[in-house]
Amino acid sequence: MSEQRGFIIPIGGAEEKLRDQAILRRFAKVAGGKHARIAVIPTASSLRETGRNYARIFEGDLGVREVQVLAYEARADAANDEWFSFLGKASAVFFTGGNQLRLATTIGGTRVTDLIRDRNRDDELHVAGTSAGASFLSEHMIAYGEDGGVPRADKVQLAPGMGLTQLAIIDQHFVQRDRLSRLLSAISYNPRLIGIGLDEDTAAFLDPNDCIEVVGSGAITVVDPSELEASTMDSAHRAAPVTVTNIRLHVLTEGATFDVRTRKAIPPPRR
Amino acid sequence: MSEQRGFIIPIGGAEEKLRDQAILRRFAKVAGGKHARIAVIPTASSLRETGRNYARIFEGDLGVREVQVLAYEARADAANDEWFSFLGKASAVFFTGGNQLRLATTIGGTRVTDLIRDRNRDDELHVAGTSAGASFLSEHMIAYGEDGGVPRADKVQLAPGMGLTQLAIIDQHFVQRDRLSRLLSAISYNPRLIGIGLDEDTAAFLDPNDCIEVVGSGAITVVDPSELEASTMDSAHRAAPVTVTNIRLHVLTEGATFDVRTRKAIPPPRR
Numbered sequence: 295m296s297e298q299r300g301f302i303i304p305i306g307g308a309e310e311k312l313r314d315q316a317i318l319r320r321f322a323k324v325a326g327g328k329h330a331r332i333a334v335i336p337t338a339s340s341l342r343e344t345g346r347n348y349a350r351i352f353e354g355d356l357g358v359r360e361v362q363v364l365a366y367e368a369r370a371d372a373a374n375d376e377w378f379s380f381l382g383k384a385s386a387v388f389f390t391g392g393n394q395l396r397l398a399t400t401i402g403g404t405r406v407t408d409l410i411r412d413r414n415r416d417d418e419l420h421v422a423g424t425s426a427g428a429s430f431l432s433e434h435m436i437a438y439g440e441d442g443g444v445p446r447a448d449k450v451q452l453a454p455g456m457g458l459t460q461l462a463i464i465d466q467h468f469v470q471r472d473r474l475s476r477l478l479s480a481i482s483y484n485p486r487l488i489g490i491g492l493d494e495d496t497a498a499f500l501d502p503n504d505c506i507e508v509v510g511s512g513a514i515t516v517v518d519p520s521e522l523e524a525s526t527m528d529s530a531h532r533a534a535p536v537t538v539t540n541i542r543l544h545v546l547t548e549g550a551t552f553d554v555r556t557r558k559a560i561p562p563p564r565r
Numbered sequence: 566m567s568e569q570r571g572f573i574i575p576i577g578g579a580e581e582k583l584r585d586q587a588i589l590r591r592f593a594k595v596a597g598g599k600h601a602r603i604a605v606i607p608t609a610s611s612l613r614e615t616g617r618n619y620a621r622i623f624e625g626d627l628g629v630r631e632v633q634v635l636a637y638e639a640r641a642d643a644a645n646d647e648w649f650s651f652l653g654k655a656s657a658v659f660f661t662g663g664n665q666l667r668l669a670t671t672i673g674g675t676r677v678t679d680l681i682r683d684r685n686r687d688d689e690l691h692v693a694g695t696s697a698g699a700s701f702l703s704e705h706m707i708a709y710g711e712d713g714g715v716p717r718a719d720k721v722q723l724a725p726g727m728g729l730t731q732l733a734i735i736d737q738h739f740v741q742r743d744r745l746s747r748l749l750s751a752i753s754y755n756p757r758l759i760g761i762g763l764d765e766d767t768a769a770f771l772d773p774n775d776c777i778e779v780v781g782s783g784a785i786t787v788v789d790p791s792e793l794e795a796s797t798m799d800s801a802h803r804a805a806p807v808t809v810t811n812i813r814l815h816v817l818t819e820g821a822t823f824d825v826r827t828r829k830a831i832p833p834p835r836r
Binding site: 368369370393395396398399400402403407433434435437438447448451452453454455457460482483484485486487519520522523524525527528529532 | 639640641664666667669670671673674678704705706708709718719722723724725726728731753754755756757758790791793794795796798799800803
């Protein structure tokens with residue numbers, strides 16, 4: 295069991311915060327419930343209250359005893375020893391939404407992300423992120439891109455993310471912003487990774503065995519290129535539509551699971 | 566020692582093939598000299614003779630006994646069992662130049678790249694690539710970009726590569742095509758990785774301890790962002806110049822070394 299890592303929990307943004315807090319409640323439960331120690335990192339956001347709002351939900355509504363907001367705003371903030379010490383004993387981290395490039399440029403390559411990656415790998419820390427925070431979790435991150443339309447080589451900008459998993463590229467606000475073609479573009483450069491498109495108020499709870507469970511009111515779209523036969527990504531003009539054949543697609547709703555290693559999707563159990 | 570991986574050898578393109586074959590000779594030596602078994606993968610190239618030309622150099626000039634050209638041209642070619650079996654007992658692989666996206670779209674995510682990655686990690690296989698082949702070696706690959714000019718968010722297109730190392734982004738034809746600003750752009754998205762810019766006829770022999778030795782007639786430019794203090798990559802308009810401060814730069818010539826883990830550069834020994 296010690297070979298396992300902690301949970302990785304990307305959320306598609308706009309998760310319900312007032313009425314049915316299903317995703318945040320499940321996250322708090324995974325983190326240890328009342329006894330959880332949650333670090334909220336609001337770096338992606340430009341709004342001062344973002345971190346405090348999540349802290350209020352975790353402490354107030356969900357009864358978590360210890361919550362601290364680590365408001366990294368500049369690279370020099372990585373030197374803050376009090377925050378670093380809290381991260382060293384936290385049971386979970388929550389990254390808010392905003393701009394994923396702000397996360398990468400502010401704490402990428404610092405001891406903060408090193409510690410989060412190491413403790414997650416050693417199964418000491420669960421890590422969730424919503425919207426921009428979700429994109430940042432994996433090795434390959436969609437920095438930005440163009441919504442709608444058809445796949446093209448220049449449709450999406452990839453950048454290195456935090457690197458908790460190398461198996462998937464994560465996209466968010468998925469059906470709300472019509473992002474299938476940008477996720478297909480990202481996946482088609484190299485059909486080694488799967489694509490996970492998260493609708494708003496929907497989360498992928500990626501467990502220590504690389505199995506995803508869907509939680510929330512929307513769906514997760516899984517784009518699996520492992521049987522891809524043909525792709526013109528290398529030959530088409532960068533601004534021209536790209537052909538890709540034999541992509542396998544799953545749309546999964548609450549309770550459904552997807553095993554990233556075996557690439558097998560299982561529908562929700564009958565109630 | 567069994568924890569170590571094999572050599573990873575990116576070459577900046579246009580390596581000397583006729584007179585002083587220093588880089589190819591050194592590669593053949595690392596691969597086992599006469600007793601080497603070298604697989605040449607010419608997939609990046611659109612020219613039929615590319616693979617055969619390298620085979621002729623390795624067999625003819627350099628005296629390697631077993632060389633085979635594995636001409637993967639479509640994804641279905643990954644099913645070729647004879648080629649796969651040769652890869653399973655090869656001591657080294659050589660990727661030719663051409664178009665790195667052709668490599669990624671043709672053999673990315675197939676059993677071919679899985680086997681190469683696994684055997685390199687287990688120290689059973691050394692892997693070299695020139696030009697496009699060099700770009701493909703690492704986890705984060707520059708797919709294409711714009712030469713010259715200043716760093717910008719939209720200057721360079723990253724894609725997942727073969728993933729032999731996650732420590733560096735590799736660029737090639739470096740001073741010949743004025744690529745510092747595109748490498749700086751690639752590194753500035755997330756200052757977790759270092760940038761390695763390879764001049765033509767110049768190679769980085771990355772040993773099992775993540776230490777680079779420079780071989781060849783040009784130089785290697787190492788871009789180390791680990792002390793980066795400020796970056797406007799997240800806030801600047803995508804087509805506008807980006808500010809990055811406190812990048813550390815090394816220009817290293819033959820015999821110089823760079824330790825990727827400690828980030829320490831050592832000049833060539835005095836002769």
